[in-house]
Amino acid sequence: MLNIFGKGRWIRRDGFTLGKLFVVIATAVLLFCTPERGSGMDQFKVVGYAPNWYGVGYLNNIDYSQVTHLIYAFAIPTAEGEIRPLNDGGFMTALVKKAHENNVKVCIAIGGWSYGGAPLESTFAAATDSDSKCRTLANAMLKVVDDYGLDGIDVDWEYPRANTSRQYETLIKYLREGLDQRGEGKILTSAVAGFTTTGYSPVALGYLDWVNVMAYDGNGGAGHSPFNYAVDSTNTWKKAGLPKDKIIVGVPFYARPNWTSYSDLTAADKNNAARDKTEYKGATVYYNGLETIAQKTEFAFDNAGGVMIWEMSQDYVADKKLSLLNKIYETAEKKLAETKKAEKGAD
Numbered sequence: 001m002l003n004i005f006g007k008g009r010w011i012r013r014d015g016f017t018l019g020k021l022f023v024v025i026a027t028a029v030l031l032f033c034t035p036e037r038g039s040g041m042d043q044f045k046v047v048g049y050a051p052n053w054y055g056v057g058y059l060n061n062i063d064y065s066q067v068t069h070l071i072y073a074f075a076i077p078t079a080e081g082e083i084r085p086l087n088d089g090g091f092m093t094a095l096v097k098k099a100h101e102n103n104v105k106v107c108i109a110i111g112g113w114s115y116g117g118a119p120l121e122s123t124f125a126a127a128t129d130s131d132s133k134c135r136t137l138a139n140a141m142l143k144v145v146d147d148y149g150l151d152g153i154d155v156d157w158e159y160p161r162a163n164t165s166r167q168y169e170t171l172i173k174y175l176r177e178g179l180d181q182r183g184e185g186k187i188l189t190s191a192v193a194g195f196t197t198t199g200y201s202p203v204a205l206g207y208l209d210w211v212n213v214m215a216y217d218g219n220g221g222a223g224h225s226p227f228n229y230a231v232d233s234t235n236t237w238k239k240a241g242l243p244k245d246k247i248i249v250g251v252p253f254y255a256r257p258n259w260t261s262y263s264d265l266t267a268a269d270k271n272n273a274a275r276d277k278t279e280y281k282g283a284t285v286y287y288n289g290l291e292t293i294a295q296k297t298e299f300a301f302d303n304a305g306g307v308m309i310w311e312m313s314q315d316y317v318a319d320k321k322l323s324l325l326n327k328i329y330e331t332a333e334k335k336l337a338e339t340k341k342a343e344k345g346a347d
Contacts, residue, residue: 043245044332045306047212048325049073049109050095051313052088058313059094064102066329069187070095071154071212073311074112075144079126081136083110083144092148100149107187108148110141111156124157128167138174145182152179152187154212159192160199169204176207194218194233194250197240210246212308213237220257222277224286230296234304245305251296253314253324255280255287261314262287266322273322290327297331307332 047069050059062070072092076084086092092108099106111120127137141153153175160168172188179186187209192200194215205211215233216225223229230249237247253262260280265272265287272278275289288296300307307328316322 043305044301044336045069045210045248046309046325046328046332047071047248047306048309049311051311052086052091054313055089056091056094059091059098061315061317062098062312063323063325063329064099064104066325067104068306069105069107069151070099070312071107071109072150073109074156075108075110075141076112076115077110077120077123077127077137077140079123081127081133081140083140096148096150105151105187107152107154107189108141108144108150109154109156109191110144111158111191113158119158121158124160125164125167128164128171131170134167134170135174138171138178141175142178142182145179145186151185152189152209154189154191156191159196162198165199165201165204168199169201172204172207189248192237194229194236197236200240202241205240205242205246208246210248210305211237211242212248213250214310215250216252216310217256221284222286224256225252225288226276227292227295227299230299231303234299244303247304248306248308249296249300249304250308250310251288251293251324251328252310253288253312254310255285258283258285260285260287262289262324263314263316266316267318270319270322273316288324290322290324293324293327294331297328298335301332301335 046067048062048067049071051073072095075086078084096106111124114120115123128134144150145153155172155175157168172190176188179188188207189210189212190200190208192211192213194213195218213233215230218224218226218229230251234247234249238244254260255262255265258280265278265280265285268280269278273290276292277284277286279285297307309325309328312325315325320326
């Protein structure tokens with residue numbers, strides 16, 4: 001099994017009351033202080049989103065030895081600061097049981113792009129437009145962690161803007177405080193776009209363990225998720241001041257423009273596993289095949305903290321050699337072996 005989950009957390013300091021200079025210094029501490037982690041695969045993460053709408057069946061197809069974290073998608077907030085009941089047919093319970101039996105951490109993604117056809121951005125904005133409402137929403141999120149024995153929270157506010165940045169920061173602060181009160185090792189992350197860092201203050205980023213960068217959906221065609229988009233997205237967040245270990249590079253297990261899964265494309269023609277573009281049901285579709293996934297994994301190993309997958313049900317599992325998750329695992333293992341060999345040679 002991959003030993004690629006880092007147990008450390010970035011040290012934070014609160015209390016920015018000594019003026020602007022102290023704010024700047026404290027922000028630098030938030031972002032750049034030394035992490036309490038090992039090196040190599042102790043830092044590399046393989047994070048997979050697990051949507052609840054396909055039922056529990058596909059959970060049996062996941063190779064849990066090849067992931068470090070799974071994120072339940074989604075719990076939905078309300079403008080009043082509540083979390084809607086999951087009503088997922090026992091999916092969360094099954095996910096936590098299977099993952100924890102295999103030493104895989106489970107977080108819950110709260111939010112997403114939309115609910116009932118309406119974008120959730122305005123819901124988040126309304127639910128956080130005062131300090132007390134931020135506390136209410138944070139407490140509702142934390143209750144879900146308690147109710148299901150989860151390891152953390154992934155905030156999927158898509159996306160905070162300049163005028164709601166302070167609200168996002170306050171929500172993240174209260175979540176960080178609440179998770180820390182629940183013991184060492186609780187995780188706080190956020191799903192972010194690859195093309196912008198607007199809305200994410202340095203202070204807010206300092207409270208997070210990492211960001212899951214959605215380096216896909218660049219457009220509906222060839223720009224969906226090519227290798228250079230992963231590179232550009234990673235560099236966008238590095239320029240915002242994030243150390244590489246706090247950047248997890250997202251990869252898609254689906255095609256654009258028609259959202260077809262890699263599983264369906266490969267089932268239709270196994271040669272599609274070696275491509276990034278194919279004809280499917282009369283349309284040209286763009287996706288990531290095995291080699292691009294390997295290339296992105298190598299890049300993430302050298303330049304980021306890991307790989308994030310949207311999403312786990314879309315992998316092709318009938319043949320291990322054609323599985324994208326397996327390609328990520330094999331590539332990371334190879335990079336680790338190369339790193340250890342180089343370190344040994346340097347000694």
